[in-house]
Amino acid sequence: MSLTPPPLSLYVHVPWCVRKCPYCDFNSHEGRGELPFAAYVDALLADLDQDLPLVWGRTVQTVFFGGGTPSLMPPEFIDRFLQGASARLRFAPGCEITLETNPGTAEHGRFEGYRAAGVNRLSFGIQSFDDGCLQRLGRIHDSREAEAAVTLAREAGFDNFNLDLMYALPGQDLAMAMHDLERAFALEPTHISHYQLTLEPNTVFAARPPVGIPDEDLGWDIQERCQAMLAGAGYAQYEVSAYARPGRQCAHNLNYWTYGDYLGIGAGAHGKITLGHDESILRRWKHKHPTRYLADAGTPAAIGGDEVVAPGRRPFEFMLNALRLVDGFALGLFEQRTGLPAAVIEPILAEATGRGWLQVEDGHVRLTELGRRFTNDVVALFLEG
Numbered sequence: 068m069s070l071t072p073p074p075l076s077l078y079v080h081v082p083w084c085v086r087k088c089p090y091c092d093f094n095s096h097e098g099r100g101e102l103p104f105a106a107y108v109d110a111l112l113a114d115l116d117q118d119l120p121l122v123w124g125r126t127v128q129t130v131f132f133g134g135g136t137p138s139l140m141p142p143e144f145i146d147r148f149l150q151g152a153s154a155r156l157r158f159a160p161g162c163e164i165t166l167e168t169n170p171g172t173a174e175h176g177r178f179e180g181y182r183a184a185g186v187n188r189l190s191f192g193i194q195s196f197d198d199g200c201l202q203r204l205g206r207i208h209d210s211r212e213a214e215a216a217v218t219l220a221r222e223a224g225f226d227n228f229n230l231d232l233m234y235a236l237p238g239q240d241l242a243m244a245m246h247d248l249e250r251a252f253a254l255e256p257t258h259i260s261h262y263q264l265t266l267e268p269n270t271v272f273a274a275r276p277p278v279g280i281p282d283e284d285l286g287w288d289i290q291e292r293c294q295a296m297l298a299g300a301g302y303a304q305y306e307v308s309a310y311a312r313p314g315r316q317c318a319h320n321l322n323y324w325t326y327g328d329y330l331g332i333g334a335g336a337h338g339k340i341t342l343g344h345d346e347s348i349l350r351r352w353k354h355k356h357p358t359r360y361l362a363d364a365g366t367p368a369a370i371g372g373d374e375v376v377a378p379g380r381r382p383f384e385f386m387l388n389a390l391r392l393v394d395g396f397a398l399g400l401f402e403q404r405t406g407l408p409a410a411v412i413e414p415i416l417a418e419a420t421g422r423g424w425l426q427v428e429d430g431h432v433r434l435t436e437l438g439r440r441f442t443n444d445v446v447a448l449f450l451e452g
């Protein structure tokens with residue numbers, strides 16, 4: 068069984084935000100004063116140059132600017148980066164290019180500039196349309212600004228965009244969570260990401276949990292009612308937190324969830340690349356801190372680490388991603404992506420099926436309702452003994 072390179076994506080990390088949100092554990096830093104965007108684009112391109120030998124001859128299917136707050140970067144820098152990147156790498160026709168946008172950074176002219184640069188999808192960090200909730204989350208925008216940002220983007224020609232919403236927020240009840248979805252539907256996004264607020268270690272919220280976080284029962288109620296509302300409004304769930312109109316799933320994230328390949332460039336970015344010549348899978352990550360990254364990008368010193376994924380670990384990594392998908396995966400995909408025969412996981416599949424966690428039908432694997440409640444335990448079965 069051979070390991071052939073899967074579709075390739077490009078992830079670009081922008082590590083600054085206007086203000087650090089108290090719940091957020093992403094690699095994002097409060098940007099003070101003028102941010103060094105020109106130097107950062109040089110650093111990104113040098114970083115890309117250094118990674119290019121890992122992907123010679125391959126075509127990029129999707130690009131994602133994530134953060135942090137990529138929309139802090141004025142369009143001319145996104146344009147210069149994309150021009151530089153497309154001179155180095157072949158982009159597939161119709162390549163999905165997404166940019167994460169904080170509504171608090173929207174201003175006239177910006178969205179036109181992003182479109183002209185080649186961005187064809189936006190992902191707005193809305194979180195909630197309730198001003199009290201937004202304040203308690205430490206957001207820099209209110210609901211009016213959020214709606215205005217989406218309207219500006221639409222006027223600039225963006226018809227493909229995601230709204231990120233969080234639920235189980237401090238002070239939120241079921242009616243408020245449902246009202247957030249109604250306000251979201253009114254903006255007609257093609258995609259909605261609906262995340263339950265989690266208290267991540269090393270955040271302000273973990274150290275001092277806010278009062279009024281819904282208990283587990285209310286969290287479940289909100290999730291169930293909102294899932295039904297999303298389905299009723301034509302947003303089909305395809306992953307734990309992702310819902311889309313027909314044909315509008317996020318191709319970039321789908322590539323992650325189907326254990327595809329991605330280059331990760333920018334401060335703290337992670338990449339995963341299948342190396343056809345020696346049939347191995349390499350994980351590579353970059354230094355996290357923007358100042359150090361800016362100084363070292365393009366040199367070995369900017370590489371935080373390189374790690375070859377041992378063949379025995381590939382089933383676990385594959386499951387960690389693919390079992391997030393509501394439709395599961397075909398065993399043939401497992402074989403292609405891991406380079407291992409399905410026979411190596413058959414005893415584990417049988418065990419998980421016996422426990423009522425998985426359903427295997429005609430070579431297609433998916434989590435059952437019960438399995439969805441124990442996803443971590445299911446995935447852990449695939450760890451090497």
Ligand SMILES: C[S@@+](CC[C@H](N)C(=O)[O-])C[C@H]1O[C@@H](n2cnc3c(N)ncnc32)[C@H](O)[C@@H]1O
Nearest residue numbers: 090091093134135136169192231262263264265
């Ligand atoms: C990297 S953030 C990027 C969006 C952009 N920086 C912003 O916040 O406007 C991606 C999304 O993850 C979600 N998120 C971040 N921290 C979270 C947490 N602790 N629990 C649940 N969702 C979270 C938010 O919905 C956020 O919009």
Ligand code: SF4
Nearest residue numbers: 084087088091095135
């Ligand atoms: S704006 Fe987004 S990335 Fe930045 S701190 Fe807030 S949630 Fe995190």
